[in-house]
Each structure stands twice: as C-alpha cells, then as structure tokens.
Amino acid sequence: MTTIDELPRPGRPGAILGLEYWLSPERFFDDLDGVGERFVIKIPGLPTWVCTTSPEDVKTIFTKGQESLRMAEVLRRFAPHEPLVGGDSLIFLDGKEHQRERRTLAPPFHGDRLKAFEPTMVRVTEEHLGSWPVDRPVEVVPLLQELTLDVIIEVIFGVTEGDRAARLREAIAGLDGLVGSWHFTAVMVFALARKGNWPGAYGNIRNAVKRVDDVVLEEIAHRRREGAEDRDDFLAMYMRTGADGEVMDDARIAQNMRGLLLGGHETTTLSIGWMIERLTRHPDVLDTLQAGVDAGDDDYLDAVIAESMRLRPVAPFTGRWVESPFMLGDLEVPAGVAVVPFITLLHRRADIYPDPLSFRPERFLGVRPGTYTWLPFGGGAHRCLGGAFAMLEMRVVMRTILRERTLQATGDAGESMVRRHFAVAPGRGGVATFAARAPVLV
Known part of the structure; x- marks a missing residue:
C-alpha cells in the first residue's frame, strides 16, 4: 500500500x-505531462489534487467509489456551478436521488428522439x-456560439415565438x-479560496439567472393556456409526466432547462471550434473528410470528432471529492x-494513443472510444447526460458546413489553448476561411 x-x-x-x-493552460498541461501516472498538485487556496492518468484508476473512480466519492463537493470547490x-x-445529487433525477431528464436524449431533431x-x-x-x-467560435444557441433555443427550449x-x-x-x-472570474477565484463559499448573495448571477428563467416560465404558462404541451422539444417533454409518474413543477423545469443550457452550449x-482549427492545420485529413461528407x-x-475531442478536450479533467478514505488500487x-482523472493527460498517453x-x-x-481512455464527457454515474x-x-453542424462551404487549409501554427469560462478554447477564436460551394446532392 502507498x-x-x-x-x-x-x-x-x-x-x-x-x-x-x-492564464496559460497549455503550459500548465506541459508542466504536468510526464510527472507520473499518479501525482499530487497543491495550489494555494485549493484542496489537494490527487491526479491520475491510469485507465484502471479511472474505472475504479467511476464504478467503485459510490460510498466514498462525491461529485457535488468538487463542483462547489472548483467552479461556481451552485449559484x-x-x-x-x-449534478449535485448522488446515489438514488441522482438516479431518479437522471431518469426524469433522460427521455429526450434517447437515440430515436434525438434523430428527430436533425x-x-x-x-x-x-x-x-x-x-x-x-x-x-473569420473567428468561428463567436459564429458557432450564435449557431449553437439557436439550436438550443429551438430544440431544447422550443421557443419559436419571435418576441x-x-x-x-x-x-x-x-x-x-x-x-x-473578468469580474466574474475574480469573484470565482475568491470563492474558491473560501472553499466554494460565494461572498454574500452575488446579485449579478441571481438577476441573470432570473431573466432566463422568467422567459422559460412565460413559455410554460403560454403553452398551458393554449393546450400546446404535446410538442417534441425538450421543454414539452419535461412538462409531461416524467420518471416514475412524476411531474416536475414549473420552477424545477426552468432550473433543469438552464442546467442543460449551461452544460451544453459552451x-x-x-x-x-477546435475541430475546425485542427482540420485547417491538416489538409490531408480535411480532404478525406470532405470526400466522405460528399459521399454521404x-x-x-465521427472519427474526426472523436480525435478532435481526444486531442483538445474542452474540459481538461473531472473530479470527485473524497468524503471518506478510499483505496485506489494500492x-x-x-x-x-479531490481525486482527479486528468483527461487531457490521459488522452496523451503514448501507450494508449501512439x-x-x-x-x-x-x-x-x-x-469505439474506450470507456476509461476517452473521457470528454466524463464517466460513471455522472457522465454528461447530453x-x-x-x-x-x-456531426450535423460540421456535415452541413462542409456541404455548403469549402474550408481552406492554412500553414499557420496551431492556435494556443486559453481559458474561456471553465473550458479550454482556441487562443484566436478558431480563425478559418470559408469559400462558397454549391450544395452536394447525395
């Protein structure tokens, strides 16, 4: 035992x-690469990190740590998810409560229903x-942000009335x-130093959250008045009977809709954005991809998506709080x-990915990407529901882009990684050049 x-x-x-x-996530990863399969990080103001890049450790954390490991406390300690x-x-629930809530939220994510949104x-x-x-x-990240937001508004929220x-x-x-x-980031750093306790009632967050919820609640009330609860978007599904015959109240529906937004949009x-950035630096991959898309x-x-998410996972690690002593192998x-499966470094293991x-x-x-070696969506009971x-x-956005535009390769160096909100983003916004092309008929 060690x-x-x-x-x-x-x-x-x-x-x-x-x-x-x-300030420099790329240097942060480089400084940690090669330290060891398991290692410890102690950053002032934060709990001790016990990091691992071992697939066996990851499997143990995701499957055998239910009594000792907790997701919620890591979220409180490392990011402002709670407010x-x-x-x-x-994401703050564990055990049977987590399973029940997950069953309630899961129906729209089933394969056949998802296909209908294409x-x-x-x-x-x-x-x-x-x-x-x-x-x-052009910087593609801001353009994609607007595009994916409209997908969420129509498919998740189902809000189509103009105003x-x-x-x-x-x-x-x-x-x-x-x-x-930057103001929010400064407050967040301060909160992290206070073990996840936000300084007072941070009114800006409360007000911004309320503005989103107010529109959702207005949409719910409108549908109930009009008897329009039988639509196929996520909101309509949540307005109907959930898991175990449960019906969510309107405030809880709005909260869950906001969770889907914050968990999936960015x-x-x-x-x-990273996929486009990588493709422009690899013309051979881009040509092969274009040919595949044109052929239907x-x-x-799918392989390009998996490889891009392996090489540039936007969430560099996941974690669990150790509530009681826990054996991780020996x-x-x-x-x-905090025990931390370090996603970025696990994805760089040469013995797994030559x-x-x-x-x-x-x-x-x-x-198929490995359950414990490919982790852009995390894993275990808390694997990303979306x-x-x-x-x-x-898949749909990239396929549609390549059918309507020609993405041009570049000889520029790859973009560095920068922190954006809680994720890792292309340093220059994923700059790319597109040329018009006639739609391909398949």
Whole structure:
C-alpha cells in the first residue's frame, strides 16, 4: 500500500501552477505531462489534487467509489456551478436521488428522439451559414456560439415565438457575458479560496439567472393556456409526466432547462471550434473528410470528432471529492482531497494513443472510444447526460458546413489553448476561411 505523500509532485511551485491554470493552460498541461501516472498538485487556496492518468484508476473512480466519492463537493470547490444551476440540480445529487433525477431528464436524449431533431439542426445551420463571411479569415467560435444557441433555443427550449425567442436569446447572452467576464472570474477565484463559499448573495448571477428563467416560465404558462404541451422539444417533454409518474413543477423545469443550457452550449461550441482549427492545420485529413461528407458517409466525420475531442478536450479533467478514505488500487487516498482523472493527460498517453500529439482520426475508424481512455464527457454515474446530443449536433453542424462551404487549409501554427469560462478554447477564436460551394446532392 502507498500513500499520497509518496506520489511525485510537479517541479514548479504550486503558486506558479495556479497562475498557469488560469492564464496559460497549455503550459500548465506541459508542466504536468510526464510527472507520473499518479501525482499530487497543491495550489494555494485549493484542496489537494490527487491526479491520475491510469485507465484502471479511472474505472475504479467511476464504478467503485459510490460510498466514498462525491461529485457535488468538487463542483462547489472548483467552479461556481451552485449559484448558476442550483444546489439541488442533477449534478449535485448522488446515489438514488441522482438516479431518479437522471431518469426524469433522460427521455429526450434517447437515440430515436434525438434523430428527430436533425432536420432542425440542419435548417438552423444553413440559416447561419448564409450570413457567414466567405473568402476572408473569420473567428468561428463567436459564429458557432450564435449557431449553437439557436439550436438550443429551438430544440431544447422550443421557443419559436419571435418576441419571446428574442428575449430568451438576450437573457442567455447576458448570462454568458457575465460568466465570461473578468469580474466574474475574480469573484470565482475568491470563492474558491473560501472553499466554494460565494461572498454574500452575488446579485449579478441571481438577476441573470432570473431573466432566463422568467422567459422559460412565460413559455410554460403560454403553452398551458393554449393546450400546446404535446410538442417534441425538450421543454414539452419535461412538462409531461416524467420518471416514475412524476411531474416536475414549473420552477424545477426552468432550473433543469438552464442546467442543460449551461452544460451544453459552451462545450459544444468550443468542441466544433477546435475541430475546425485542427482540420485547417491538416489538409490531408480535411480532404478525406470532405470526400466522405460528399459521399454521404459519416464514419470518417465521427472519427474526426472523436480525435478532435481526444486531442483538445474542452474540459481538461473531472473530479470527485473524497468524503471518506478510499483505496485506489494500492493507493490509500485520505478524506478531504479531490481525486482527479486528468483527461487531457490521459488522452496523451503514448501507450494508449501512439504519437499522441498528432491529429490522426484513423485511430477511431471502426473503433469505439474506450470507456476509461476517452473521457470528454466524463464517466460513471455522472457522465454528461447530453453527450449523445452533443455528438449529434457536432456531426450535423460540421456535415452541413462542409456541404455548403469549402474550408481552406492554412500553414499557420496551431492556435494556443486559453481559458474561456471553465473550458479550454482556441487562443484566436478558431480563425478559418470559408469559400462558397454549391450544395452536394447525395
């Protein structure tokens, strides 16, 4: 048996690592790469991290730690999820409560129902492409952010009435702007130093959240008055009977809708942005992908998505709070620390992914990503509920883009990683150039 005191630690002081974590994530990852399969990080003001890049450890954490490990406390300690989505939302629940809430929220994410949303995703993408600049470089992340927001508004919220849709878009943009501000980041750092306790009632968050919820509650009331509860969007499904015959009250529906928004909008936007950034640096991959899309074959596109998310996962790690001493293989992990499957570094293991820093979608042709070696959606009971939705959206958006535009390769160096909200984003916004092309008839 070993203890965490015997694990290696990075060569840089914790304060330097903390600055890199916020200001230079690429350097942060590089400084940790090669430290060891398991290692310890101690950043001032944060709990001790017990990090692992071992698939066996990951499997143990996801499948055998239910009595000792908790997701909620990590979320409170490392990110401001509680004031944004509510402390009683799905991500803060464990055990039977988590299972029950997950069953309630899961129906719209089933495969057959998801497939029905594809025509809407195609239409929204085509509408946005009509206004995208051609034949000149453009930052794609802001464009994708608007596109994916409209997908969420139509498919998730189902809000199509003009004035209400505009007000919902404005409210969401306000919340996004707040979360992305330096002021919010400063308050968040302060809260993290106080063990996740936010300083007072942070009114800006409360007001921004209320503006989103007010529009959703207005939409719910409108549908009930009009008897329009039989639609196929997520909101309509949640207005009907849920798991175990339960019907959610309107406030809880609005909270859950907000959770889906915050959990999926930014991550999907950045995942597509990174995919475009990687494709422009690899013309051979881009040519193969274009040929597959033109032929109506999604196999290579799915491989490109998987490889892009392997190489540039927007969430670099996941974690669990150790509530009581826990055995991770031969390692005794004490209570009061965070055990952290380090996604970015696990995805760089050469014994799992030969030549790991190369962009090679062929790794995933005819091969399903490993449950404990490919973790952009996390894993275990808390695996991202919207993972299948995100994969469908990325596939549909990218396929539609390539059918209507020609993405041009570039000889520029790859974009560096920067922190954006709680994720890792292309440093220059995913700059790319598109040329017009005639739609391909399949």
